[in-house]
Amino acid sequence: MDASVEAALRKWPSVPACRGWLGLDARGDWYLRDDACQAAGRFPQPKGSRLEHAGLIAFIGRNYAVDADGAWFFQNGPQRVYVELEAAPWVLGVQAGPDGGWIVQTHTGLDAGPVRQAWSDEQGRLFLDTPLGLGLVRSADMHAAADALEAGRWPLAEIRHAALLQAHGLCLSPQAAASGA
Template sequence: MDEAVEHAMKRWPQVPAVFGWLRLDARGHWHLIQRDAPGFNPEEHGRGEPITSPPIIDFIGRNYAVDEQGRWFWQNGPQRVYVSLDAAPLILRVLESVADASKHRLVSHTGYLVNDIQDACIDRQGRIFLRCELGPAMIHDLDLAQLAIDEAQHAPAVDYLWHWDSERHGKQAFCLAVIDDASQHYGFVSRPA
């Protein structure tokens, strides 16, 4: 977290948290939901407006964290802004390795490199989720075609195998069990309240 944010938290510790004002979509884009705007209608305006300013996006990413209940938030100075998640707390992009184009790396929507994949699964919509040192994540849907995924023919309890050739760890294989709900599987809260 930014030093200025930590200082603001100490200076004003009683600022109440807010819910329902910030949303992370399934492609890693932030959306501001202006609930106090005149004529706000949740049905019409509830998805929010995209945040497009690079400095603001970077600031959110540097100050994005999770509480002990699995609720993800942006620490905006002294105020905690809880995030509604369309898919997962982190959205990962698949990028080619700088050193070797045959190898890949995963980078979060907040700009951090993934170093350690702890497990992975697939939901019934075909989305790939995983747990890494940054937290629960989903691979961006536009990058799924870059992944080598096969049906598991020799592992009866597993539905798919993901073969990953990473820049850091080389070749790895992950068993992808099918899950119904990533938030339950990984313990994060999609709609904090």
Template sequence: MDDQVLAAMARWPNVPAVRGWLSLSARGQWRLHPHGRGWDTPDEEPGETISSPQIIGFIGRNYLADDAGRWFFQNGPQRVYVRLDGAPWILGMDADAQGRSRLRTHTGQDYGPVDHWWLDPGGRLYARSAAGAGLVNDRDLGRVVDALRTADGQPLDDWFERPDPAGISVRLDSGDPGCSAARTPMGLLAADAVEATLGFVRLP
């Protein structure tokens, strides 16, 4: 958290929190709802994408969760709760300086190690790590699925094609032949069980 934010919290400790002003899309875009009608209102606003790199960076540095799994942006002394259209972290895949594949969050942080993967009925791929729950951005879904291998090194094609796939162990292939990735459980997850299983609140 930024020093200026910590100072503002200390100076004004009892500023009420707000809801309905900020959301995070399933593609990792921050959206501002300028009239505070971001969710649970009859005239809900679709929101405006925030494009300023300075503001995006400020939100990302001061983006946290409380003990109840509600994610928020600490805007100076005020807590701004975030509507999550996918998960707290939206994940993509890129390569590090050595050309090895890695998962990155929408805020530019490395994500992992993953301790569990889930696939929901709509084809969304979720992950969990010590940082919290993540959803793979649909634009990078193919790359991540291609990088996932069964415990014996096979692609996941056969598993996806089973009429009733059971849980398996997978590893994320980084492309480094000298790296042995940890095996991680992967299974199916009902759409209505995502929040409870991964421990976050979409509408805080």
């Protein structure tokens, strides 16, 4: 977490959390969701306005974390901004590595570490369990991920998406959870 964020938390420890205003889609893109967008429906339909400012995206990525209830948030100074997730908290890029292995990185640019397990859900999406947690493989990187699976490098199982989220203690919609929906 950025030092400026930690200082703001010490200075203003009781700022109310914000819910529903930020979303992360299955491609690893962040979306700002204003009142009108939120009133039109739950994330990801409609998504909202895609964030494009590189500095803001990097700041969100550096200050992205999970709470004890499995809800992901971006710590924006003293305010916790909960994130509406389309499929998983991490969106993963997969590339063949120079040593014959595979490089797995998050949408925030972190090295995800070695893959412990792979799952395919009822929609055919591929999820990986890494030391950072559960992530969805970007559709653009499915070819490299398929090569890893075919090489027997990652154990693969089938699972329903809801069961996968439950097994990992994840909350896709902190706004819905807070409202009891």
